[in-house]
Amino acid sequence: MAYLELNDVSKKFNNIVAVNQFNLHIEKGQLVSFLGPSGCGKTTTLRMIAGFETPDAGTILLDGEDISKTAPNKRGIGMVFQAYALFPNMTIRENIMFGLKMQHKSKEEMAERTDNVLELVRLKDTAKRYPHQLSGGQQQRIALARALAIQPRVLLLDEPLSALDAEVRVVLRGEIRRIQSSLGITTVYVTHDQEEALSISDRVVVMNGGLIEQVGTPQEIYRKPDTRFVATFIGTANEFHGAVAENQTVNCEQINISTSRVADYTIGKKVVVLVRPENIEVFDERPVGSLNNLFEGEIDTITFHGAITRLGINSGGRMFTADVNITGRNALTHHQHVWLSFNSDYCQVMPEA
Amino acid sequence: MTQSKPKQNRFTAWLGILPFLLFCLAFEIVPILLLAKDSLFTKDGTLTVSNFQNAMAPLYIRSFWNSIKLSGLTALIGTLIGLLVGYSIYRWPSKRMQEVLITLSDVTTNFAGAPLAFAFIIILGSNGLVTQFFLKNLNIALYPAFSVYSFSGLVLAYVYFQLPLMVLLIIPAFGGIKKEWRESATNLGAGSFQFWWNIGLPILAPSLIAGFVLLFANAFGAYATAYTLTGSKLSLITLQIGFTITGEVLHDPGIGQAMAVISLLIMGTCIAIYRAATTRAQRWTRR
Amino acid sequence: MNTSKKQRAASWQVIIVVLFVVYMILPIIATYIFSIATRWDRTILPEGYTFEGYREAIKNPYFFITLKNSLVLSVASVLVSLIVIVPTVYWVHMRLPGAKPLLDLLMILPFGIPGVVLALALVQVYNFAPINRSPILLTAATVVFTMPFMYRSVSNNLEAVDIPTLTEAAQSLGANLFNILTRVIIPNIFPGILSGSLLVFATVFAEFTLARLIVGAGFKTFPMLLVEYTRKDGTIAAGLSVISFSIAWIVSMLILWVSNKGIKSSKDVINAR
Numbered sequence: 001m002a003y004l005e006l007n008d009v010s011k012k013f014n015n016i017v018a019v020n021q022f023n024l025h026i027e028k029g030q031l032v033s034f035l036g037p038s039g040c041g042k043t044t045t046l047r048m049i050a051g052f053e054t055p056d057a058g059t060i061l062l063d064g065e066d067i068s069k070t071a072p073n074k075r076g077i078g079m080v081f082q083a084y085a086l087f088p089n090m091t092i093r094e095n096i097m098f099g100l101k102m103q104h105k106s107k108e109e110m111a112e113r114t115d116n117v118l119e120l121v122r123l124k125d126t127a128k129r130y131p132h133q134l135s136g137g138q139q140q141r142i143a144l145a146r147a148l149a150i151q152p153r154v155l156l157l158d159e160p161l162s163a164l165d166a167e168v169r170v171v172l173r174g175e176i177r178r179i180q181s182s183l184g185i186t187t188v189y190v191t192h193d194q195e196e197a198l199s200i201s202d203r204v205v206v207m208n209g210g211l212i213e214q215v216g217t218p219q220e221i222y223r224k225p226d227t228r229f230v231a232t233f234i235g236t237a238n239e240f241h242g243a244v245a246e247n248q249t250v251n252c253e254q255i256n257i258s259t260s261r262v263a264d265y266t267i268g269k270k271v272v273v274l275v276r277p278e279n280i281e282v283f284d285e286r287p288v289g290s291l292n293n294l295f296e297g298e299i300d301t302i303t304f305h306g307a308i309t310r311l312g313i314n315s316g317g318r319m320f321t322a323d324v325n326i327t328g329r330n331a332l333t334h335h336q337h338v339w340l341s342f343n344s345d346y347c348q349v350m351p352e353a
Numbered sequence: 354m355t356q357s358k359p360k361q362n363r364f365t366a367w368l369g370i371l372p373f374l375l376f377c378l379a380f381e382i383v384p385i386l387l388l389a390k391d392s393l394f395t396k397d398g399t400l401t402v403s404n405f406q407n408a409m410a411p412l413y414i415r416s417f418w419n420s421i422k423l424s425g426l427t428a429l430i431g432t433l434i435g436l437l438v439g440y441s442i443y444r445w446p447s448k449r450m451q452e453v454l455i456t457l458s459d460v461t462t463n464f465a466g467a468p469l470a471f472a473f474i475i476i477l478g479s480n481g482l483v484t485q486f487f488l489k490n491l492n493i494a495l496y497p498a499f500s501v502y503s504f505s506g507l508v509l510a511y512v513y514f515q516l517p518l519m520v521l522l523i524i525p526a527f528g529g530i531k532k533e534w535r536e537s538a539t540n541l542g543a544g545s546f547q548f549w550w551n552i553g554l555p556i557l558a559p560s561l562i563a564g565f566v567l568l569f570a571n572a573f574g575a576y577a578t579a580y581t582l583t584g585s586k587l588s589l590i591t592l593q594i595g596f597t598i599t600g601e602v603l604h605d606p607g608i609g610q611a612m613a614v615i616s617l618l619i620m621g622t623c624i625a626i627y628r629a630a631t632t633r634a635q636r637w638t639r640r
Numbered sequence: 641m642n643t644s645k646k647q648r649a650a651s652w653q654v655i656i657v658v659l660f661v662v663y664m665i666l667p668i669i670a671t672y673i674f675s676i677a678t679r680w681d682r683t684i685l686p687e688g689y690t691f692e693g694y695r696e697a698i699k700n701p702y703f704f705i706t707l708k709n710s711l712v713l714s715v716a717s718v719l720v721s722l723i724v725i726v727p728t729v730y731w732v733h734m735r736l737p738g739a740k741p742l743l744d745l746l747m748i749l750p751f752g753i754p755g756v757v758l759a760l761a762l763v764q765v766y767n768f769a770p771i772n773r774s775p776i777l778l779t780a781a782t783v784v785f786t787m788p789f790m791y792r793s794v795s796n797n798l799e800a801v802d803i804p805t806l807t808e809a810a811q812s813l814g815a816n817l818f819n820i821l822t823r824v825i826i827p828n829i830f831p832g833i834l835s836g837s838l839l840v841f842a843t844v845f846a847e848f849t850l851a852r853l854i855v856g857a858g859f860k861t862f863p864m865l866l867v868e869y870t871r872k873d874g875t876i877a878a879g880l881s882v883i884s885f886s887i888a889w890i891v892s893m894l895i896l897w898v899s900n901k902g903i904k905s906s907k908d909v910i911n912a913r
């Protein structure tokens with residue numbers, strides 16, 4: 001049985017459906033991300049797990065017990081807020097001990113746990129300071145420490161890194177993952193940043209408009225998106241609309257794409273074919289041998305992204321986006337004539353909505 | 354903002370506020386300073402503390418004590434009840450009603466003075482509306498134990514304009530208590546009482562102190578309300594100072610000056626505490 | 641996203657608010673009723689109603705004299721206040737931000753000076769003709785007293801509207817000083833000026849302490865007449881109170897209307913979703 005279960009959870013605000021029949025089972029010790037654009041319902045779902053919102057329908061089970069009606073201060077769930085929420089009138093140490101005070105722990109135990117948790121987030125020497133004396137990143141680490149001090153059964157994080165600088169974000173998300181996996185604590189992580197979700201999660205729940213679009217490992221979400229939304233929300237993709245034809249091809253207006261992925265589709269079915277830019281190979285000269293899906297065109301745009309360079313290639317009126325590594329290549333120029341190709345296995349096909 | 358302004362420019366810039374500074378000096382600062390200086394001299398010009406000694410006569414000590422008692426008591430009542438009223442208004446579900454109540458407070462806190470005093474005579478005088486209500490409907494005779502012209506009457510009248518002042522001060526302070534702190538505390542296991550005791554009230558404390566001190570100063574310096582209600586029966590320091598101006602008392606300006614200086618010191622302390630407290634309050638709620 | 645916690649107020653909160661409102665309104669309502677009551681010392685409600693009190697009040701020549709005096713005093717205070725404060729606030733905001741702490745300090749000062757003390761100081765320093773115990777001295781005193789209100793009103797308005805940026809924009813579009821003043825600055829700080837003026841007007845109109853102590857009988861103001869009547873004739877005193885209250889109410893409503901119509905701050909525009 002899953003450790004944390006949400007069954008048919010729904011929530012409305014003023015006739016607007018925020019969360020629609022949300023079903024999810026989370027195994028103990030996993031880090032699951034809720035990923036989606038603003039307003040998709042991820043924060044609302046998280047707050048229902050915490051108890052700050054009550055579901056209109058459905059149940060939430062933690063370790064077998066129904067916590068849907070339990071008061072938020074009695075659920076044994078730790079929460080980290082986007083705005084850190086450290087109490088300004090207390091020192092760092094007092095902040096961390098607060099939850100332990102509420103649990104009526106002995107002085108020795110409070111001191112021990114506080115020290116442990118400060119050690120964990122590597123901020124032992126801030127104990128006597130006040131929150132306003134710490135940087136944003138440090139405050140968030142303390143917020144994490146404070147939530148962990150009470151040894152919660154589940155840890156919830158509500159866009160914890162959104163208020164921080166880009167650099168700090170990357171470092172801190174690694175820290176959070178390290179701590180989470182070393183403690184083995186079941187964690188739900190809400191974010192709108194896909195890079196964050198993909199880099200630290202065991203599983204990702206992609207949400208849109210109150211509904212779950214797809215649940216899977218980061219690799220599954222990325223390589224095998226189930227729906228158009230997931231495919232375009234995660235990373236970029238070239239989209240080709242067409243109809244299935246014979247010999248495992250899809251007729252998309254000016255071009256035909258050959259892909260084994262249409263094997264189970266009936267001829268004539270309208271589909272969308274998705275190809276990721278990194279899966280497209282770009283050649284300066286016509287490549288020898290016979291390659292599937294070979295097209296030629298002119299370079300329209302060149303955008304330097306550091307590690308990769310993104311090319312916009314115009315092939316007979318159709319635009320392809322391809323990512324190339326320019327190390328060791330001849331320089332690419334605008335209007336240069338190039339050839340491009342992609343493996344028929346590196347496509348994702350889904351029915352036209 | 355270029356800091357490299359040539360010296361002339363800086364000088365002319367300060368010139369721009371000269372008229373205002375002159376006005377303040379002429380009608381505020383210099384007269385007060387002269388007053389303070391005069392309080393240390395006798396009528397014939399010798400340096401002395403006799404003015405202050407004379408101001409320690411029993412009549413004046415009583416007046417000071419009355420003023421302090423009145424100010425302290427009404428400030429305390431105003432702060433405590435204002436806190437509860439302010440919180441109730443802050444948590445009122447209807448935004449419109451909130452605005453109405455805040456406007457009501459805004460208007461009534463400025464009602465101090467003769468009309469207010471008289472209004473209290475109407476409702477709590479010996480034949481007053483409320484007096485009669487108590488007598489006829491609840492069979493309680495307020496008089497002669499209570500009199501609107503006494504200290505308690507004054508307290509009730511002062512509380513009338515102290516209470517809304519505190520309400521106006523404390524409502525924004527509640528706004529400074531971030532929602533996340535409440536949720537975070539709840540998440541960590543705190544109930545309502547524990548939140549307020551450990552976090553809410555400590556954060557509110559500077560604003561409460563600022564409010565109390567402001568209310569104290571507000572009451573201490575008030576004149577018109579007391580003048581209308583008590584005449585010469587009950588003595589307050591502001592009334593005494595007033596008597597020295599209108600010549601209703603043996604004309605020794607020194608005593609008036611000494612009392613004025615002492616009042617200024619008390620008010621000045623209040624303002625200083627007020628500033629310190631509001632700075633502290635802002636520091637916490639700004640983060 | 642708003643939490644749907646449409647909480648009903650707890651019952652103790654409702655009781656407290658009701659008691660508060662009753663405490664605030666009762667004296668006012670009682671005054672209004674008293675002013676038109678024939679006899680009201682034996683029953684909960686008056687035994688009869690009449691406007692006789694008001695008629696008597698108007699017959700007194702001092703009624704219009706004091707009304708006029710108070711109006712003149714209030715208007716004069718507003719004008720002097722505007723002249724002394726508005727340019728100063730603008731100047732400090734635009735050219736001399738370093739003086740802001742000084743200005744803040746000066747604006748807190750009047751709160752620390754009781755009316756009687758200011759009156760005493762002024763009367764003793766300016767004891768020479770022609771300013772000695774004159775309405776002019778009184779006006780200076782009332783302006784000092786109400787400075788913080790005008791200041792805060794105009795200052796808040798200035799900060800909300802980001803005048804420096806607007807001025808620069810106007811300059812870049814070719815406007816000269818006069819145009820900038822009349823078309824950009826004054827229209828945008830007008831709500832603050834209006835609110836401040838109304839506040840000063842209302843405060844000075846109701847001012848008793850300074851009027852009585854600085855000038856006394858030489859320049860009777862409306863509040864002074866009121867106090868006289870509290871010792872002579874209760875009904876008329878109540879009538880005068882009604883006039884006092886009513887003016888204060890009207891001014892408060894006006895101030896509210898002005899501020900609700902008024903200050904569109906840059907932040908409001910940016911945050912408009």
